[in-house]
Amino acid sequence: MFIDTHTHLQFESYDEDRELVIQRAIKNDIEAMITIGTDIKSSGDALDLAQKFVVVYASVGIHPNDCMNTSETDLDEIEKMAQRDKAIAIGEIGLDYYRLYTPKEKQQDVLRKQVRFARKLGLPIIIHNRDAHEDIYNVLKEEKAEKISGVFHSFSGDIKFLESILALNYHVSFTGPVTFKNTNYNKLIECVPLEQLLLETDSPFLAPVPFRGKRNEPSYIRYIAEKIAQVKGTTTDKLAEITSDNAKNLFHLSDQWQLKLNL
Numbered sequence: 001m002f003i004d005t006h007t008h009l010q011f012e013s014y015d016e017d018r019e020l021v022i023q024r025a026i027k028n029d030i031e032a033m034i035t036i037g038t039d040i041k042s043s044g045d046a047l048d049l050a051q052k053f054v055v056v057y058a059s060v061g062i063h064p065n066d067c068m069n070t071s072e073t074d075l076d077e078i079e080k081m082a083q084r085d086k087a088i089a090i091g092e093i094g095l096d097y098y099r100l101y102t103p104k105e106k107q108q109d110v111l112r113k114q115v116r117f118a119r120k121l122g123l124p125i126i127i128h129n130r131d132a133h134e135d136i137y138n139v140l141k142e143e144k145a146e147k148i149s150g151v152f153h154s155f156s157g158d159i160k161f162l163e164s165i166l167a168l169n170y171h172v173s174f175t176g177p178v179t180f181k182n183t184n185y186n187k188l189i190e191c192v193p194l195e196q197l198l199l200e201t202d203s204p205f206l207a208p209v210p211f212r213g214k215r216n217e218p219s220y221i222r223y224i225a226e227k228i229a230q231v232k233g234t235t236t237d238k239l240a241e242i243t244s245d246n247a248k249n250l251f252h253l254s255d256q257w258q259l260k261l262n263l
Helices: 018-027 040-052 072-081 104-121 133-142 159-167 185-191 218-232 236-251 253-262
Strands: 002-007 030-036 056-060 087-096 125-130 150-152 171-174 197-199
Touching: 002 197, 002 218, 002 236, 018 030, 018 218, 030 040, 030 087, 030 218, 030 236, 040 056, 040 072, 072 104, 087 104, 087 133, 104 125, 104 133, 125 133, 133 159, 159 171, 159 185, 171 185, 185 218, 197 218, 197 236, 218 236, 236 253
Parallel strands: 002 030, 030 056, 056 087, 087 125, 125 150, 150 171, 171 197
Antiparallel strands: none
């Protein structure tokens, strides 16, 4: 059984067939999906979706590309959302210096404040990082983010940066491009210990082969898992078991399921 730790099921890409997408995921051995917020609205939508479907959980946060006009009121609202039922992480948060829709200083400020209330609430963080390796590492160290841990989703960076992240006890996940020809992901995958590896699709983006260029969805996670298992020299089933256990431990999903049983 798989856990898709990063999807955006609340996005409009799924407006016409969202329930069918979730049903396909379940039929393809996915036992849980985390749908990720990127701003106030999408975080609220993620929570609403998690309330509707047992297998869906939510993460709330403000993405670096969406934080240009973020106010203290917005951050307070995210903190309140993070305390709602089935909110299991703060994210997607981080730094993005590739597009620079928001000045670096503003991105760093919003990131720091979200890390601080993640620590306050004892929630892990889901990190977006693009072309900001040194700064994001420094922010995490300065904010003592290793105390809450989290995951660098859709990892980008070289082996040196990867090793620094792993040393902070962070998890790493990769997306559909690991299945593309002529990529350099194999060496990165080899360096990640199985106990720090998670699976994700980042759907609706970055669909794996044989769906490259089409809308991605959680049911395609097996294609990513098969490639990673091949590189790691293990079976897809074993990889699914280990990464699902990792996700349950990081996001305290076992506690969530036990809570449901006691209701």
